[in-house]
Amino acid sequence: MAEKAHAVLSASGSAIWLNCTKSGELSALPDAPPRKDSVFAAEGTAAHELAETCLRDGKNADLFLNLDFNGFSVSREMADGVQIFVDHCRALTSGSAYHAIETVVSLQALWEVEGKTCPTDLYGTADFIAYTGDTLHVVDLKYGVGIIVEAVNNTQLRYYGLGALLHLAHEGFTLPNFVCLTIVQPRAHGAGGPVREWTIPTIDLLLWADTDIIPTVEAILSGNTAYKTGKHCRWCPIAGRCPELRKDAMQIAKTQFDDVTATPPDPGLIPLDELGAILAQAELISGWVAQVRAAVSHAIDTGKTVNGWKLVPKRATRKWSDDQGVLEKLSQTFGSNSVGEFCTEPKPLSPAQMEKALKSHGHTLAEVGLDAAITAESSGTTLVPDEDTRSAAPTGPQHAFENADL
Incomplete structure (x- = not known):
């Protein structure tokens, strides 16, 4: 997988610099803390690499189980999640006039149409684009689980959508009437499930470029900036x-x-x-x-002193350095028939994993009588702002009594 392209005024950071034009100046300071990739971001990169490989090679994600991508072994959860994205993209590919995987899209042509030179690099990497019928589809894979990412009014997706439109024009295509911006987030469903779409008229996206992208970029580069919190x-x-x-x-x-x-x-x-x-x-x-x-x-x-604070090692977690060696020691001590007492007991795959495994054997959950054994229970509630798209959970004394084990 080619390294993802990012610009200073990037698509991923657009929600920041479109709101706070001063943010770029602070980021450019020589002593500004570098952006550190978290383990979650690294796992997301692994999922993207797996998705790209599947789409380019025409293979399903479960063929790569236990193989390494960006330092992560492909788990059943990752394979199942990525397959949702892959299936969605493949459905769009069928009958499309054009499609592209992991494509660098640029906004520089927004200035070139007026005979100007774009004052800075403006580009990003779209996970998947497809031109089908009168609609351009832009699909973005989000592998994160903690925060639900919505498609509606998503500036990163609109940035990619603009770049994809300009890319189509460069390839000689007539511009579509609509642009469908899609988030596929397999581990954070929200009210709309793992696939969430927002379709807007092409003209609205182009108007957004005129009213927001172009003037904001020019203001930032001319130094006409201001702080704005939110x-x-x-x-x-x-x-x-x-x-x-x-x-x-x-x-x-x-x-x-x-x-x-x-x-x-x-x-x-x-x-x-x-x-x-x-x-x-x-x-x-x-x-x-x-x-x-x-x-x-x-x-x-980095060697500096901050009064009243220090860094200390995190609490160490004990783990076996050699699982097989542990089993051999237990077998020598207690006999091979007693080793199971000291091991994690086997348990069935999750319903999603079981459904996938049974499919490979030509069966469904219902055919083997497992559909009735499935329950779907929320582990609790989480507090979110009103604008969150998920439906409110039933609460209050009446709900508590309805669910009480009396």
Whole structure:
């Protein structure tokens, strides 16, 4: 898999720089903390590499079980998740006039149509695009599980959609009437399931370029920038050193507490309407605090001193260095027939994994009588803002009694 292309004003960072034009200046400072790839990002890269291999080679993901991609062994969960993306893309490929996998798309032609030169690199890598009928499809794989990514008004997808339109024009195609922007997030379904789509008229996407992309890019490069805090700050790599976010956080703290050194008030004594407002503000502060912690950790890790703080090793977790050697020692001590007592007991595959395994043998869950053995229960609830697209869970005393084991 070719390395993914990223620009300074990238598609993945568009939600930040389209809102806060000052963010690019902080990122360019010589002592700015570098963006570190987390283990989750590395796992996402592995899933993308697997997906690209499947699409290019015409193979299913389960053929790569236990093989290594970007340092990760392909698990059944990864294979099943990636296959959802692969199946969706293959369905679009059938009958398409054009399709492309892992394609670098650029926005530079937005300036060239007016005889100008694009003032900076503006490009990104679209996971999959397909031109079918009167619609251009842009599909993005998200392998993350913690946060549901929606397709509606997603600036990263719109950036890719614009680039894909310009790519089609360069290839000599007539522009489609519509652009369908799709998120495939197999491990975070949301209200719309793992595949979420947003279709918009092509003209609306081109107008967005005129009203948002072009003027914002030119403002940033001319130095006509300003800070703006909001939900996008959560993803900003330099939020920990942002003066505007720091000012907002201190102002919020002063608003809620007369004495910032005092013990915070008991939430049970605060009106519910106020609690909702406090929680919305706390989301902003918690993201900032996380970035401050990251900035301090980076400073200490690079040899600097921060008064009152230090880095210490995380708690070590014991594990076997040689599983087979352990089994042999147990067998010598207790006999081979007793080794099972010290091992994890085998258990059936999950329903999704079982369905896949049975399919390879020409059977379904129903045919072997397993469909009735499946239950689907939520492990609990999670608190989210009202704009989240998932339906609210039933709550209150009546719900509690309905589910009580009396």
